[in-house]
Amino acid sequence: MSRGTLFDKVWEQHTVATLPSGQTQLFIGLHLIHEVTSPQAFAMLRERGLPVLYPQRTVATVDHIVPTDTLARPLQDALAEEMLQALEANCRAHNIPFFGIGSGRQGIVHVIAPEQGLTQPGMTIACGDSHTSTHGAFGAIAFGIGTSQVRDVLATQTLALNKLKVRRVEVNGSMAAGVYAKDVILYLIRQLGVKGGVGYAYEFAGTTFAQMSMEERMTVCNMAIEGGARCGYMNPDETTFAYLQGRLFAPQGKNWDQAVAWWRSLASDADAEYDDVVTFTAADIAPTVTWGITPGQSVAVDETLPTLESLPEAERALAAEAYAYMDLQPGQPIQGTKIDVCFIGSCTNGRISDLRQAAKVVEGRKVKPGVKAFVVPGSERVKAQAEAEGLDVIFQAAGFEWRNPGCSMCLAMNPDKLQGRQISASSSNRNFKGRQGSATGRTLLMSPAMVAAAAIAGEVTDVRAFL
Ligand code: SF4
Numbered sequence: 001m002s003r004g005t006l007f008d009k010v011w012e013q014h015t016v017a018t019l020p021s022g023q024t025q026l027f028i029g030l031h032l033i034h035e036v037t038s039p040q041a042f043a044m045l046r047e048r049g050l051p052v053l054y055p056q057r058t059v060a061t062v063d064h065i066v067p068t069d070t071l072a073r074p075l076q077d078a079l080a081e082e083m084l085q086a087l088e089a090n091c092r093a094h095n096i097p098f099f100g101i102g103s104g105r106q107g108i109v110h111v112i113a114p115e116q117g118l119t120q121p122g123m124t125i126a127c128g129d130s131h132t133s134t135h136g137a138f139g140a141i142a143f144g145i146g147t148s149q150v151r152d153v154l155a156t157q158t159l160a161l162n163k164l165k166v167r168r169v170e171v172n173g174s175m176a177a178g179v180y181a182k183d184v185i186l187y188l189i190r191q192l193g194v195k196g197g198v199g200y201a202y203e204f205a206g207t208t209f210a211q212m213s214m215e216e217r218m219t220v221c222n223m224a225i226e227g228g229a230r231c232g233y234m235n236p237d238e239t240t241f242a243y244l245q246g247r248l249f250a251p252q253g254k255n256w257d258q259a260v261a262w263w264r265s266l267a268s269d270a271d272a273e274y275d276d277v278v279t280f281t282a283a284d285i286a287p288t289v290t291w292g293i294t295p296g297q298s299v300a301v302d303e304t305l306p307t308l309e310s311l312p313e314a315e316r317a318l319a320a321e322a323y324a325y326m327d328l329q330p331g332q333p334i335q336g337t338k339i340d341v342c343f344i345g346s347c348t349n350g351r352i353s354d355l356r357q358a359a360k361v362v363e364g365r366k367v368k369p370g371v372k373a374f375v376v377p378g379s380e381r382v383k384a385q386a387e388a389e390g391l392d393v394i395f396q397a398a399g400f401e402w403r404n405p406g407c408s409m410c411l412a413m414n415p416d417k418l419q420g421r422q423i424s425a426s427s428s429n430r431n432f433k434g435r436q437g438s439a440t441g442r443t444l445l446m447s448p449a450m451v452a453a454a455a456i457a458g459e460v461t462d463v464r465a466f467l
Pocket residue numbers: 063064108109110129131346347348406407410411428429
């Protein structure tokens with residue numbers, strides 16, 4: 001029975017059956033696929049002689065392996081070329097729309113679906129990628145899935161899932177200057193823990209999120225998974241509808257009005273029942289930087305790193321491991337930590353508003369000699385928009401490299417990799433050991449504006465001094 005949350009309403013509307021295991025067989029409205037997690041799934045389909053049940057509910061792009069300097073085919077990396085060709089062939093064979101390099105619509109899967117109006121409120125969305133939670137910004141229930149589940153969705157358009165509990169994560173008040181959506185989600189993960197959301201969907205609510213743009217909301221929902229929540233979402237509102245109206249795959253004409261009325265009805269009721277409610281204040285949030293090997297190990301930029309004794313006992317062993325790996329000391333300030341590489345991009349912070357914020361910081365300034373700084377737009381559309389606004393000129397004049405769209409150094413499945421012990425200031429979402437392409441490389445997560453400031457200073461610095 002519905003408890004009045006958007007999560008419960010959308011879940012119930014997409015329930016096909018309750019399975020003998022007690023799991024729900026959930027219909028998936030939109031299946032996003034890319035080159036990394038789909039080849040094996042298509043192979044499993046071929047082995048069983050199964051078609052893709054709803055190719056029109058499936059959309060493909062290429063993002064993880066795309067080189068960001070030259071796009072000439074064949075790609076220089078033979079394995080990357082093979083993966084791209086496999087995706088192209090599978091899409092052709094199954095009649096799946098494919099937004100390839102140079103189509104004008106290619107980019108990181110979690111950037112392109114919203115910008116083209118594919119992501120809509122009330123949908124269930126699945127993708128073989130952890131950060132599918134991004135799409136929850138629109139009031140969709142969106143899950144990252146594994147390869148065998150990609151197969152299941154291709155073959156049946158459904159998934160067998162356990163229903164989640166719902167935690168309302170409320171943040172109220174305006175963000176101070178120099179504080180961005182990335183800081184809000186890093187703060188929340190620090191407060192609630194990287195495993196705090198296990199078994200939950202996070203409903204992000206309160207005036208802070210209500211004031212955010214759709215792009216800021218996507219940054220927050222993108223990292224719900226880093227807090228352990230399988231999905232994160234916000235209730236659709238006028239900001240959501242204004243963003244969607246007129247986009248390529250958004251409903252048009254009379255259908256638009258009907259869709260908006262339906263979307264409105266999906267928002268959580270004022271008296272909805274939650275499994276948990278937590279409340280925070282935006283005024284407590286400062287520009288935030290990670291210092292460790294999980295996104296929960298972070299501090300405000302003007303704080304010192306925690307001593308082991310100041311941490312809960314259960315967190316001390318991991319903190320000690322992080323300090324040893326990162327070569328940082330408890331009690332030291334994070335400000336002043338020298339940086340080798342600055343990366344602005346990813347599905348967390350590779351959208352046009354992110355690039356605008358970073359450009360504002362670098363305009364008229366120069367990247368510190370010895371720092372490698374580069375910008376990777378989240379999609380071809382973002383790149384074109386940024387160039388139309390002259391942001392590429394601002395970045396390049398400051399000494400940044402201006403690249404082609406893709407995941408790039410978020411995961412470094414392409415040639416953009418840290419070398420050895422290099423330390424990066426990164427606008428991406430994961431700081432795990434070896435995440436950015438070097439087994440010993442180190443990552444400090446922060447907002448794109450903070451990355452821009454770090455590039456200028458050559459060290460971690462407070463962006464508020466640049467505004
Ligand atoms: S940008 Fe990073 S997190 Fe996002 S889809 Fe690509 S590799 Fe995954």
